Amino acid sequence: MDPVELQVITGALRAICEEMGAVLIRSAHSANIKERRDASTALFDAQGQMLMQAEHIPVHLGAMPAAVAAILDEDHEPNRPWILNDPYRGGTHLPDITVILPIFVGEELLAFAANRAHHADVGGPTPGSMPADSRRLADEGVVIEPRVLDDEALGELSEQMRQPEQRRADLRAQLASVRVGARRLTELHERVGHADLKEAFTEVLDYAERRTRACLSELEDGTRTARDVLEATEGDLEIVLEARVENDELTLDFTGTAAQHEGNLNCPIAVTRSACYFAIRVLTDPEIPASAGAYRPIEVIAPEGCLLNASSSSERPEDAPAVVGGNVETSSRVADVVLRAFDRALGQGTMNNLTLGTEDVVYYETIAGGQGACPDADGPSAVHVAMSNTLNTPVEALELEFPIRVVEYALRRDSGGGGEHRGGDGVIRELEALEPLRYSLITERRRHAPPGAEGGEDGAPGRNLLDGEELPAKSIGELGPGQRLRIETPGGGGYGSA
Numbered sequence: 001m002d003p004v005e006l007q008v009i010t011g012a013l014r015a016i017c018e019e020m021g022a023v024l025i026r027s028a029h030s031a032n033i034k035e036r037r038d039a040s041t042a043l044f045d046a047q048g049q050m051l052m053q054a055e056h057i058p059v060h061l062g063a064m065p066a067a068v069a070a071i072l073d074e075d076h077e078p079n080r081p082w083i084l085n086d087p088y089r090g091g092t093h094l095p096d097i098t099v100i101l102p103i104f105v106g107e108e109l110l111a112f113a114a115n116r117a118h119h120a121d122v123g124g125p126t127p128g129s130m131p132a133d134s135r136r137l138a139d140e141g142v143v144i145e146p147r148v149l150d151d152e153a154l155g156e157l158s159e160q161m162r163q164p165e166q167r168r169a170d171l172r173a174q175l176a177s178v179r180v181g182a183r184r185l186t187e188l189h190e191r192v193g194h195a196d197l198k199e200a201f202t203e204v205l206d207y208a209e210r211r212t213r214a215c216l217s218e219l220e221d222g223t224r225t226a227r228d229v230l231e232a233t234e235g236d237l238e239i240v241l242e243a244r245v246e247n248d249e250l251t252l253d254f255t256g257t258a259a260q261h262e263g264n265l266n267c268p269i270a271v272t273r274s275a276c277y278f279a280i281r282v283l284t285d286p287e288i289p290a291s292a293g294a295y296r297p298i299e300v301i302a303p304e305g306c307l308l309n310a311s312s313s314s315e316r317p318e319d320a321p322a323v324v325g326g327n328v329e330t331s332s333r334v335a336d337v338v339l340r341a342f343d344r345a346l347g348q349g350t351m352n353n354l355t356l357g358t359e360d361v362v363y364y365e366t367i368a369g370g371q372g373a374c375p376d377a378d379g380p381s382a383v384h385v386a387m388s389n390t391l392n393t394p395v396e397a398l399e400l401e402f403p404i405r406v407v408e409y410a411l412r413r414d415s416g417g418g419g420e421h422r423g424g425d426g427v428i429r430e431l432e433a434l435e436p437l438r439y440s441l442i443t444e445r446r447r448h449a450p451p452g453a454e455g456g457e458d459g460a461p462g463r464n465l466l467d468g469e470e471l472p473a474k475s476i477g478e479l480g481p482g483q484r485l486r487i488e489t490p491g492g493g494g495y496g497s498a
Contacts, residue, residue: 135262221245
């Protein structure tokens with residue numbers, strides 16, 4: 001295909017994904033989607049290969065191909081969308097609900113439009129469906145196996161969750177998003193023609209593969225190793241990596257990693273791959289089209305039954321091992337380990353997950369922190385990076401919608417590690433409850449600081465405090481009116497000796 005024409009069509013596909021994201025975010029009702037933009041959009045070809053994604057949430061997008069694969073062999077019809085959140089059948093964790101719409105041209109299946117959004121609540125015993133103490137999926141909410149999303153499903157599912165009207169509104173926003181994607185891709189098909197568009201699908205994937213291979217070939221051949229730990233309540237869980245570069249291919253082998261967790265730090269293999277793909281984008285060229293082609297030169301090995309490839313032998317989906325912490329925190333550590341193998345200073349390495357709520361109102365937030373320094377620049381402060389990539393909930397929106405007062409929101413000065421280039425600083429977020437609330441904290445880097453690189457100093461570890469008393473990294477409990485929860489997020493590691 002003519003290179004100029006290919007670039008034009010590539011830009012059109014990217015624009016469709018961006019518009020899908022704008023429709024979802026602007027149509028949603030929950031603060032977590034409309035304010036924090038905790039949602040992602042993508043297009044897939046008829047074989048389930050990801051053609052293009054918007055620059056949204058890395059942990060969503062690298063894992064979303066598994067969701068499309070889960071419904072690929074179903075009986076598809078025009079205007080018949082699918083829904084799922086089962087982590088063992090293409091999901092990540094239960095609050096992330098995926099909606100997929102097949103796109104037809106005449107009677108031929110042309111592509112799929114898909115999105116994934118983190119819902120503020122999906123049921124279960126804990127408001128926010130992010131319990132720090134879960135052990136099976138039933139503790140984390142409603143498990144949605146792949147099914148058609150019709151009016152009956154919309155009503156049945158939302159009634160099992162808190163704030164059902166808001167859940168229905170957010171699901172309708174997801175439907176509107178994929179319908180826009182289908183409409184725009186159909187318009188593109190009419191403009192460029194069937195043969196040229198199908199050829200462009202192939203060319204986009206091949207182009208991304210060539211550029212990724214070119215970047216990998218610039219890395220020195222050989223084997224690199226790295227280790228890090230997750231801070232489980234019962235002790236540290238080790239993640240072990242052997243990264244092998246050979247010509248223009250990369251193998252990431254996690255053999256030796258800790259066994260599957262009895263708590264919720266387990267990763268489905270799709271989430272592990274997603275974290276690896278994000279780290280490789282950092283190491284190569286972020287301008288490479290984010291598609292299935294870019295991942296072809298990368299092999300991820302994680303033995304079944306280990307922390308990074310959790311498996312379930314349960315007959316009932318709700319009895320499968322819990323995964324809510326794996327999606328948000330273990331994924332962050334996987335990205336850290338890959339970057340560490342290539343001598344990068346690390347950022348905060350945690351999403352600092354906080355949920356506060358009752359049966360009537362639910363607030364969920366991931367809190368920003370410091371990013372690791374680069375070989376040629378200081379790390380940015382107070383940012384959502386790595387596997388999160390969300391915004392914060394603005395103080396005005398937070399206090400308007402929830403029974404919470406923001407007491408302090410500030411940079412955590414000098415929390416970044418020193419060095420030739422300093423790590424970024426974390427933040428302080430202190431909240432006061434105005435009525436009784438249940439809280440859940442799933443955080444990391446409280447016992448172990450984010451490490452620096454090449455002689456750079458470590459960033460400061462984070463802290464969680466309730467009325468001045470320190471809380472564990474994973475904790476759950478009650479807040480009374482007037483009580484204050486204070487989160488001090490980690491700083492990033494420094495790079496190079498000062």
